[in-house]
Amino acid sequence: MDDGATSTRAGRPTLAAVAARAGVSPSTASLAFSGTGPVSESTRSRVLAAAAELDYAGPDPVARSLRRGRSGVVAVVTEDRLEDAFRDPMNLAVLDGIGEAFGDERLGLLVLPLVGHDRLELLDSAMDAAILLGCGTDLVATVDALRRRRVPIIGIETAPSEGVIAIDLDNRDASRRGAELLRSLGHRDAAVVALPLDSGRERRRLGPRESAGTAFVAIERLAGVRLVFPHATGIATASSSVADGVRAGRALLDVPAGDRPTAIIAQSDLLAAGVLVAADELGIAVPAQLSVVGFDGVRFDGSGVPELTTLVQPASEKGRAAGLAVLAALAGEAPRPAALTSELRTGATTGPAASRP
Amino acid sequence: MDDGATSTRAGRPTLAAVAARAGVSPSTASLAFSGTGPVSESTRSRVLAAAAELDYAGPDPVARSLRRGRSGVVAVVTEDRLEDAFRDPMNLAVLDGIGEAFGDERLGLLVLPLVGHDRLELLDSAMDAAILLGCGTDLVATVDALRRRRVPIIGIETAPSEGVIAIDLDNRDASRRGAELLRSLGHRDAAVVALPLDSGRERRRLGPRESAGTAFVAIERLAGVRLVFPHATGIATASSSVADGVRAGRALLDVPAGDRPTAIIAQSDLLAAGVLVAADELGIAVPAQLSVVGFDGVRFDGSGVPELTTLVQPASEKGRAAGLAVLAALAGEAPRPAALTSELRTGATTGPAASRP
DNA sequence: GACGGGGGTCGAATCGATTCGATCGAATCG
DNA sequence: CGATTCGATCGAATCGATTCGACCCCCGTC
Numbered sequence: 146m147d148d149g150a151t152s153t154r155a156g157r158p159t160l161a162a163v164a165a166r167a168g169v170s171p172s173t174a175s176l177a178f179s180g181t182g183p184v185s186e187s188t189r190s191r192v193l194a195a196a197a198e199l200d201y202a203g204p205d206p207v208a209r210s211l212r213r214g215r216s217g218v219v220a221v222v223t224e225d226r227l228e229d230a231f232r233d234p235m236n237l238a239v240l241d242g243i244g245e246a247f248g249d250e251r252l253g254l255l256v257l258p259l260v261g262h263d264r265l266e267l268l269d270s271a272m273d274a275a276i277l278l279g280c281g282t283d284l285v286a287t288v289d290a291l292r293r294r295r296v297p298i299i300g301i302e303t304a305p306s307e308g309v310i311a312i313d314l315d316n317r318d319a320s321r322r323g324a325e326l327l328r329s330l331g332h333r334d335a336a337v338v339a340l341p342l343d344s345g346r347e348r349r350r351l352g353p354r355e356s357a358g359t360a361f362v363a364i365e366r367l368a369g370v371r372l373v374f375p376h377a378t379g380i381a382t383a384s385s386s387v388a389d390g391v392r393a394g395r396a397l398l399d400v401p402a403g404d405r406p407t408a409i410i411a412q413s414d415l416l417a418a419g420v421l422v423a424a425d426e427l428g429i430a431v432p433a434q435l436s437v438v439g440f441d442g443v444r445f446d447g448s449g450v451p452e453l454t455t456l457v458q459p460a461s462e463k464g465r466a467a468g469l470a471v472l473a474a475l476a477g478e479a480p481r482p483a484a485l486t487s488e489l490r491t492g493a494t495t496g497p498a499a500s501r502p
Numbered sequence: 503m504d505d506g507a508t509s510t511r512a513g514r515p516t517l518a519a520v521a522a523r524a525g526v527s528p529s530t531a532s533l534a535f536s537g538t539g540p541v542s543e544s545t546r547s548r549v550l551a552a553a554a555e556l557d558y559a560g561p562d563p564v565a566r567s568l569r570r571g572r573s574g575v576v577a578v579v580t581e582d583r584l585e586d587a588f589r590d591p592m593n594l595a596v597l598d599g600i601g602e603a604f605g606d607e608r609l610g611l612l613v614l615p616l617v618g619h620d621r622l623e624l625l626d627s628a629m630d631a632a633i634l635l636g637c638g639t640d641l642v643a644t645v646d647a648l649r650r651r652r653v654p655i656i657g658i659e660t661a662p663s664e665g666v667i668a669i670d671l672d673n674r675d676a677s678r679r680g681a682e683l684l685r686s687l688g689h690r691d692a693a694v695v696a697l698p699l700d701s702g703r704e705r706r707r708l709g710p711r712e713s714a715g716t717a718f719v720a721i722e723r724l725a726g727v728r729l730v731f732p733h734a735t736g737i738a739t740a741s742s743s744v745a746d747g748v749r750a751g752r753a754l755l756d757v758p759a760g761d762r763p764t765a766i767i768a769q770s771d772l773l774a775a776g777v778l779v780a781a782d783e784l785g786i787a788v789p790a791q792l793s794v795v796g797f798d799g800v801r802f803d804g805s806g807v808p809e810l811t812t813l814v815q816p817a818s819e820k821g822r823a824a825g826l827a828v829l830a831a832l833a834g835e836a837p838r839p840a841a842l843t844s845e846l847r848t849g850a851t852t853g854p855a856a857s858r859p
Numbered sequence: 860g861a862c863g864g865g866g867g868t869c870g871a872a873t874c875g876a877t878t879c880g881a882t883c884g885a886a887t888c889g
Numbered sequence: 890c891g892a893t894t895c896g897a898t899c900g901a902a903t904c905g906a907t908t909c910g911a912c913c914c915c916c917g918t919c
Contacts, residue, residue, distance in 0.1 A: 157652045159875060170899045175877060182878090183896055202650035206628040207573055208875035210564045211904050217627055218575075218612065227611075228598035231588045241585035244615065253627045254584075254613045255575065258601065270574055270610045271563040271628065293559035295514045388803045422806055446745045449779055449806060516905060527869045532907060539908090540866055565905035568874050 158199040167195035178204055216271035219243075219471055220255045222287060223279040227258050230279050233385050233415070234443050235460045239278065239301060242464020243471075250472065259283070265290045272296060274471045277303050281360035297474035299467050304361045310474065311482045312466045316362055319456040319487035320369025320410070323438045326454070326489060327408045328373055331498035332436060336406035337370055337379030338393040338416045339363050348383045348392065366412045366440065379409075382416060390419015391426075398427050398435070407435065407498045414439035418450050421494065432496030442490065452492035459485050515556040524552035535561055573628035576600075576828055577612045579644060580636040584615050587636050590742050590772070591800050592817045596635065596658065599821020600828075607829065616640070622647045629653060631828045634660050638717035654831035656824050661718045667831065668839045669823045673719055676813040676844035677726025677767070680795045683811070683846060684765045685730055688855035689793060693763035694727055694736030695750040695773045696720050705740045705749065723769045723797065736766075739773060747776015748783075755784050755792070764792065764855045771796035775807050778851065789853030799847065809849035816842050 164174035169188060176182045177192035196203075210216040221240070223230040230236055243254065257267045259280075268275075268290050274297040280287060281303070288306050291298050300309040302316065327335050339351060340363040351367070353376075363381070370377045380396055382389040390411060397420075398405055411417035417439030421431060429435050431451070442457030466483035473481040521531035526545060533539045534549040553560075567573040578597070580587040587593055600611065614624045616637075625632075625647050631654040637644060638660070645663050648655050657666040659673065684692050696708060697720040708724070710733075720738070727734050737753055739746040747768060754777075755762055768774035774796030778788060786792050788808070799814030823840035830838040 160877095161875075171876080172878075172900075173898055176898085179877080183898090185897060188897080200650055202647070202652075203626065204877090205568075205875050206626055207564060207567045208904090209877075210628065211562075211568050211875080211906090212877045214904075216564055220610075226598060227601055228594045231594050231597070232591075234589075237585050237588050240588070241583060244584055251623055251626065253577075253624060256611045256613055266608055267610060269560065269563055269608065271567065290559070293557055295559075391803075425806075446748075449782075517907095518905075528906080529870075529908075530868055533868085536907080540868090542867060545867080561907090562905050565874090566907075568876090568905080569907045571874075 157205075158201045160201075160204055163192060163196045163199055163201050166199060167192045175204070210271060215475075216273055217251055218253050218255045218270070218272050219247075220257050220268075220270065220272040220275040222257050222259060222268075222275055222277050222291075224259050224281070224283065225279050226260055227256060229384055230258065233279075233413075235413075235441050235458070236278060238460035239464035239467070242461035242466075243276065243468040244464075245461070246465045246468025246472065252471075259287060268294070273475055274299065276467050276471065277301060277309070281362065284361075297471065299470045299474075301463055301467055302362050310470050310480045311484075312463055312470065313482070313484045314362075314458055314463065315484070315486045316365035317369040317372075319458070319489070320366040320412075320440070321372045322369075322489050323410060323440070323454075323456055324370045324373035324377075326491070326495060327410070327436060327438065327498075330408075330436065330495060332408040333498070334374050334406065335370065335377055335408040335410045335438075336397050337367060337377050338390060338397070338409060338411040338420060339367055339379060339381045340385055340412045340416075341383060342381040348389070349381050351379045351381055353378070363412060370410055377410075385413040385415050387415050387419040387422065390416035391423045392419070394420035394423025395426070398423055398429060405429075405435075408438070408495075409435065410438045412440050414441040414443040414445070414453055414455055417453055417455065417494070418445065421450065421453075431494050434499050436495040436498070438495060440487075442487075451494060453490075454492040454495040455490055456487040457490050458487040514562075515558045517558075517561055520549060520553045520556055520558050523556060524549045532561070567628060572832075573630055574608055575610050575612045575627070575629050576604075577614050577625070577627065577629040577632040579614050579616060579625075579632055579634050579648075581616050581638070581640065582636050583617055584613060586741055587615065590636075590770075592770075592798055592815070593635060595817035596821035596824070599818035599823075600633065600825040601821075602818065603822045603825025603829065609828075616644060625651070630832055631656065633824050633828065634658060634666070638719065641718075654828065656827045656831075658820055658824055659719050667827050667837045668841075669820055669827065670839070670841045671719075671815055671820065672841070672843045673722035674726040674729075676815070676846070677723040677769075677797070678729045679726075679846050680767060680797070680811075680813055681727045681730035681734075683848070683852060684767070684793060684795065684855075687765075687793065687852060689765040690855070691731050691763065692727065692734055692765040692767045692795075693754050694724060694734050695747060695754070695766060695768040695777060696724055696736060696738045697742055697769045697773075698740060699738040705746070706738050708735045708738055710735070720769060727767055734767075742770040742772050744772050744776040744779065747773035748780045749776070751777035751780025752783070755780055755786060762786075762792075765795070765852075766792065767795045769797050771798040771800040771802070771810055771812055774810055774812065774851070775802065778807065778810075788851050791856050793852040793855070795852060797844075799844075808851060811849040811852040812847055813844040814847050815844040 160174050161171045164171045174192050176184045177189045275291050277300040298309045301312045302314050342360050342363050380393040382393050409420050417437050420437050424431050424435050439453045439455035470481045517531050518528045521528045531549050533541045534546045632648050634657040655666045658669045659671050699717050699720050737750040739750050766777050774794050777794050781788050781792055796810045796812035827838045
């Protein structure tokens with residue numbers, strides 16, 4: 146049986162061994178470690194001494210989890226490669242908020258990028274709860290798999306789904322407010338630079354209507370814009386990054402001046418920053434000739450990006466809400482969903498529409 | 503016993519229940535799921551049908567781990583808050599490299615930020631191996647705790663330590679080469695903008711000698727520079743970010759022209775980018791009046807940062823090497839350390855030393 | 860027709876702890 | 890002084906699977 150592959154555990158002392166050495170029963174030794182229940186001080190120190198002699202690291206987490214029915218692990222499920230998922234500063238803030246909410250609870254974060262062909266098999270890890278972070282595409286399959294595991298599921302900005310505790314953001318309404326600002330400044334229309342719309346992640350023109358079931362956030366934000374500019378069109382990017390923003394910006398702006406939009410609504414600040422770079426390249430003045438609205442409220446301090454007009458979203462609040470929802474679910478309390486709101490911050494990238502030449 | 507806190511598991515069917523329903527023994531049902539061993543096609547489908555009827559999600563990962571002695575989880579230990587650790591693009595690339603190396607092995611990444619007062623308790627999670635990512639400060643305590651767990655430990659750019667499989671980078675030599683480029687361009691000295699030096703993370707002047715036992719990478723890179731410019735001094739930043747680079751840059755450059763360094767060696771590209779911003783603010787021309795060297799080889803595409811002269815490090819290679827080291831250790835093979843090298847890439851931010859006025 | 864072999868199935872031990880109820884001695888109280 | 894209670898400890902069941910060896914039956918072979 147010892148094929149060398151089990152070497153991980155070779156020679157690891159067990160609680161029983163420690164108990165034997167200390168001259169107590171395993172149950173008492175367990176009590177001494179967990180701190181629960183009454184154990185005399187002398188016994189406790191005898192057990193700890195025996196543990197030290199054997200170089201015992203404490204109760205095996207796996208065995209403990211089995212017995213307790215808790216693993217102390219919360220999965221963060223994302224549909225991106227890690228590199229992409231965490232390049233988005235908003236996701237990082239969310240992660241941080243989660244950790245903050247956990248506080249003293251000893252919960253580890255298991256990051257599960259559902260990418261590749263055997264995607265769902267990764268969900269075969271021990272977990273006490275799952276947080277869906279950047280999930281839009283295969284939500285149904287993922288949620289089903291998790292539901293079968295009887296694990297609380299928290300969805301951050303996911304399409305509503307039975308049994309998923311929702312942490313929502315007012316994506317649609319916030320986008321509408323951004324668009325309204327532009328309209329009030331005299332803009333008659335706006336082009337959209339959208340977040341990735343489907344799992345394919347290819348860059349493409351936005352159609353007149355985008356089907357749901359793809360990236361929920363992108364769809365919602367687009368819908369908000371179209372409440373104000375019904376014919377708004379634009380480009381769906383391959384990722385939320387400055388580089389893709391530059392590409393989209395060039396595609397929209399590097400055209401005869403008459404065809405050029407007077408305003409661009411980017412669905413993230415990284416994309417907006419890219420659009421600004423593209424405008425700069427092409428000699429288009431912002432906000433004199435072009436207004437740009439972002440989304441997120443990323444801090445670009447010191448990196449030369451002008452202060453964006455953008456919708457500031459409470460990203461770490463999202464994480465905190467998700468973390469609290471996990472704790473509540475784990476405590477057997479009622480589901481604790483949350484709905485957060487974004488705030489329009491007027492920066493230096495929006496201004497009155499230029500009169501068309 | 504059912505205090506509501508165990509609700510996670512309430513009503514979850516077990517393999518035994520599935521077996522009973524399918525009219526087979528638990529052992530056979532197990533075989534049907536694991537695919538190991540001989541099971542007739544009819545039996546297998548009967549078991550799977552029973553599982554579907556009971557909405558059984560497959561064998562409990564915790565119980566399986568206990569029996570198998572493998573949890574399928576690899577811990578990534580960092581000494582930063584997640585937000586800070588992952589803001590560094592190099593760490594992201596490493597993470598991605600790890601995932602890439604794992605390939606088809608179903609291994610999840612458990613992210614453990616060792617921060618806060620009860621730091622080490624987080625290591626009480628199930629794990630098959632641990633990768634030390636941004637660890638410099640409390641290496642000894644961390645390594646001890648992991649060693650007691652009898653878990654393979656992979657250290658990425660950590661100070662050498664017994665029992666830690668090292669994935670190293672030529673930090674010292676690479677920095678030396680960067681400094682030599684500057685010397686060959688006529689620079690007589692260079693100021694250093696260093697990565698954080700201690701866990702305190704406060705910004706401060708570099709002393710003439712920095713003690714080891716703190717951030718290993720920063721020390722090594724500094725030592726490399728001092729092989730060429732023995733009296734090099736500068737500023738230790740609070741974090742590797744553009745914003746902190748700007749602050750450090752201002753502190754070094756906003757002085758009477760005679761006191762101003764002709765060259766700055768930043769220990770990361772983010773810091774270097776910040777220095778460039780500071781120089782721009784102060785009207786200092788790069789590279790005419792100031793040469794700047796970075797480290798990492800971050801791609802700033804499209805964000806207006808000029809092409810840095812920098813030491814391009816193979817970040818995802820580091821991750822891949824770490825991942826392979828994990829796999830080797832898990833397979834019971836001999837330790838597989840790695841030593842990677844960086845390459846000097848000459849960009850547009852270095853030039854001949856300006857003759858002092 | 861007896862025997863060997865192999866595929867399919869099952870029993871039972873095991874992984875390493877936790878925890879409930881029982882036990883036992885000592886201290887408290889009436 | 891006997892009864893009661895409380896604190897400390899122990900035994901044994903349990904968590905949910907995996908896996909080794911045994912067993913059985915059917916088939917092919919000599």
